[in-house]
Amino acid sequence: MTVLPGTPARTDRGRMARAAWLIGLGIVLLILPRLIYPVLALDILAWGLFAVAFDLLFGFSGLLSFGHAAFWGTSAYVTAFLLSHGQSVPVAMLGGTGAALLIAVPIGFLSVRSVGIYFSMITLAFAQMLSFLALQWTDVTGGENGLQGFARPNFLGLDFSDSVTRYYFALAVFTVGFYVAYRTVRSPFGQVQQAVRDNEQRAQSIGYNPARFKFTAFLISAGLAGLAGSLYTFGHGVVSLEVVNWRTSGEVVMMTLLGGTTTLFGPVIGAGLVLLLRDVLTTANLPAGIVTGVVFVLVVLFFRRGVVGTLQYWLRRR
C-alpha cells in the first residue's frame, strides 16, 4: 500500500498532535447528543467504531475487506436474538461480538491466504453467503421482515428507554472498543502488522510469520466490527437485512476513506460526515445513492488522504 500515508513517528510532536485529536474528538462525542438527535449520534458511534475496525485491517494491514458487513451483521442479528430472548444488554452485546469472532475464524483462515484484490473478492463472497443465510433462516433472523420490538432491559439502574442514556452507555462501549484499536496499533504487534503491510518479504525474512499477523489482525478487526454491530442493534431496536448487504460493506469503506485511512480518528469523523450528509439528504428528499456515489468517486479520485489525513499532511508540512 505505497499510496497510504505512513504512521507518524513516535515523536513528542506526534504525541501532542494525537492528544489534541483525542481531546477534540472526546469533547465532540460528549456533547454530540445535544447537537443532533441522540439516535443519530448513537449511529455515528456504531458506524464510527465499525469504520475503525475496518481501518485496523485496511489501513494497518493493507487488506481491503469488502465483506465486513458479515461481522457487523452477524453481531447485530445475534444481539437482537439474545435481547428478544430476555438476555440483558451486556450479555447480548458480548454474545453478538463473540458470534462475529467465531465466524471470523474460518473466514479469516480462508481469506488471509490471498492478497490484494483476491482478498477483497473472497471476503465479499463470504459476506454474501451470510446475507443469504440471514434471508432464509427466518426463524432466527425474521427473513425479509427482520427483528424488531425486542426489549432492552434496564441495566445497573440505567433507563434504556431514554435515548440520551442509551447514547452515553454506547459511548462507554465505543470508548472501550476504540481503546482496543488504539492499543493494537500502538503496540509491538501493530508495528509488525505495518511492517508486513509495507514489505511482506522483508518482515518474513526478519522472522515474523506474515500470515499469522494478518489472521490475528483479521480477528481483532472482526471482533470490533461485531461490537459495533451490537451497538447498532442496541441503538435502533430494529435489525433488517440491510446489515448484511454488500452496500453496508462498501459504505464502511467509504466512511474510512473519507475520514482518512491509518488515522483511527479519521474513520469516526468519516462516519459522522456520511451519516450527517445522509440525514440532510433524506429530509431534503434527494436521492441518496447519487450523492453518496459522487462523494465516493470524488474521494477515490482526488481526496485519497481523507479529511484527517489531509489535515495531518498540512500540519506536518507547516
Add this chain to the structure above:
Amino acid sequence: MNTQLLLIQVFNGLVNGAFYALLSLGLAVIFGMLRIVNFMHGALYMLGAFTAFALGQAFGLGFWPSLILAPLIVGLLGMGLERGLLSRLYGLEPSYNLLLTFGLTLLTQDLVKQVMLSRFAVSSAPYTPPAALSGVVNLGFVVFPKYRLFVIALALVICLVTWFVIEKTRVGAIIRASTENPNVTRAFGIDVGKWVTGVFGVGVALAGLAGVLAAPIYSVEPYMGAELIITTFAVVVIGGMGSILGSIVTGFAVGVLAAVGSALYPPIANTLVFILMALVLLVRPSGLFGLPEGAR
C-alpha cells in the same frame, strides 16, 4: 424428482449460466489485461437492458436493433469511463479501481432509477422478446421456451468467439503481450493505451449484451445487476481470476449446479455458489483454471 423436471432444471441452469459466463468473461478480459476489478460490471449489464428499453420507448426500436446498438452504446460509455476516470488510477493499488467502480455503481443505479421514474414513470418494466423467438420448442425429451434456447446458444457462440480471438489470433497475441509486458509491447510500436481502452470497451460491451438478453427474462429494473455481480465475482474466483476459459466453463457449470442443487434442496439455491467457492479456495487458492498468484 423425475428426469423430466431435472432436465428442465438443467436447461434453466444453462440460461443462468449463460449470463454468469458472459459477465465473468467480460470481467476476466478486463482483469486479465488491465488489472481492474470492475465492480461496475453489474451496473453496466443493467445499463444494457435499460438502453434496450429506452431505445424501444424513445425510437420504437425492437429487440434486434437493440441487441446490436445497446452493447455498442454501453461499450462506448465504458471506453469513456476508462479514459476519463479509471486511467487516473493506474499505478495505484488495484483496490482503488474497485472502490471507484463501486461508487460509480451506486451512482448509476440511482441515476437510472430517477430516469425511469421521471421519464418513463415506471420503476421496473417488462421487455418482450421478438415474435420469431416467442413460443416453445419441443426438443423431444423436454419442452423449453424458444427465447431461452436462443440465449444459451448466442452466449455460447459469443464466449467461444471471444476465447478464440484471444487465444488463437494475432489480435489476441497483441492483447496478451500488452498484459504480460506493456513496455516491451510498446517498443514494438504498439499503442498499448489504445488497446487497453478497446479491450475495456469490449469487456463492458459483453456486459451490455448480457443485459439486453436478460431484459425479456428478468424485466428491466435499476438494481437487476446488484446481486448478479456478486455471484459473478464468486464465479470468477472459482474459475480463476483473469482466466478466459475458466470464466466460461465455470459460468455455465455454476449455473447448472445451482439449478440442480436448488431442485433437490431449495434453500441452497443462492448459497451454493459461495459454498463452492469456499471449497475451491480450500484446495486451490488461485481458482480452478487460475495460475498461482505469484506466477502473474
